[in-house]
Amino acid sequence: MAQAWPGRPAPRSLLPGVPPPGMTLHRAGGTCDLLAAGVGPALAAASVSAALTAAALRGAPYGLVVSAGIAGGFAPAAPVGSLVVADEITAADLGAETADGFLPVTELGFGAVTHRPPGSLVRETAAATGARTGVVLTVSTVTGTAARAAALRARHPRALAEAMEGFGVAEAAAAHGTAVLEIRAVSNPVGPRDRAAWRVGEALGALAEAFGKLAPLLESWKAHDHE
Numbered sequence: 242m243a244q245a246w247p248g249r250p251a252p253r254s255l256l257p258g259v260p261p262p263g264m265t266l267h268r269a270g271g272t273c274d275l276l277a278a279g280v281g282p283a284l285a286a287a288s289v290s291a292a293l294t295a296a297a298l299r300g301a302p303y304g305l306v307v308s309a310g311i312a313g314g315f316a317p318a319a320p321v322g323s324l325v326v327a328d329e330i331t332a333a334d335l336g337a338e339t340a341d342g343f344l345p346v347t348e349l350g351f352g353a354v355t356h357r358p359p360g361s362l363v364r365e366t367a368a369a370t371g372a373r374t375g376v377v378l379t380v381s382t383v384t385g386t387a388a389r390a391a392a393l394r395a396r397h398p399r400a401l402a403e404a405m406e407g408f409g410v411a412e413a414a415a416a417h418g419t420a421v422l423e424i425r426a427v428s429n430p431v432g433p434r435d436r437a438a439w440r441v442g443e444a445l446g447a448l449a450e451a452f453g454k455l456a457p458l459l460e461s462w463k464a465h466d467h468e
């Protein structure tokens with residue numbers, strides 16, 4: 242769901258007496274919990290699904306899941322240090338490669354490749370934080386060449402950023418009938434691999450500042466009040 246931050250409170254188990262399955266859940270204050278969900282769509286989906294199931298069994302289901310972290314930004318739309326909120330969370334590499342190009346799983350007759358967060362929540366998040374709004378791609382392999390970056394943008398012209406968890410989180414949330422939001426701070430450009438260009442500290446700072454502004458909105462948000 243989100244990355245952990247310094248000074249966090251002690252982890253707690255999902256159900257009394259049941260150790261968390263390879264992840265940590267923290268009470269983040271108010272009515273929010275923070276789950277360090279791991280890297281990649283599969284682990285993120287497993288972690289979020291476990292947390293949602295445990296909450297439902299406790300009789301206290303979550304009303305909203307927020308996937309948050311750092312991301313690569315497509316230039317020039319999402320520069321390093323900027324914030325992005327997803328109006329679409331799209332799996333960019335879930336499908337089949339063919340001689341005629343990439344086919345998403347939906348064209349093979351399976352599942353989904355996109356989830357759409359509630360529009361009003363996306364708009365309010367963007368207004369509160371100054372985040373840019375657009376498609377956030379989920380990839381299992383970090384883009385490392387200009388050619389791959391260009392191919393992704395050609396297939397997803399509204400893509401602002403790529404990260405590795407959003408679609409997994411959204412699939413888990415959808416399976417539980419829970420709304421999802423994805424917010425990312427850009428730590429590096431999408432393109433040729435250049436570790437020296439990463440600005441992880443700056444991005445995490447921007448994310449922390451955004452959550453300071455978002456807390457009242459997220460705590461008061463109720464799915465049934467909105468679309």
Ligand SMILES: O=C(O)c1cccc(C(=O)CC[C@H]2O[C@@H](n3cnc4c(=O)[nH]cnc43)[C@H](O)[C@@H]2O)c1
Nearest residue numbers: 280310311312313383384403404405406429431434
């Ligand atoms: O080794 C590399 O070249 C490399 C480049 C970018 C990111 C990584 C990571 O291992 C980061 C994983 C972590 O951060 C998110 N993230 C941040 N930037 C990107 C990106 O450009 N593409 C995909 N994911 C990114 C991701 O959601 C993970 O949580 C390594």
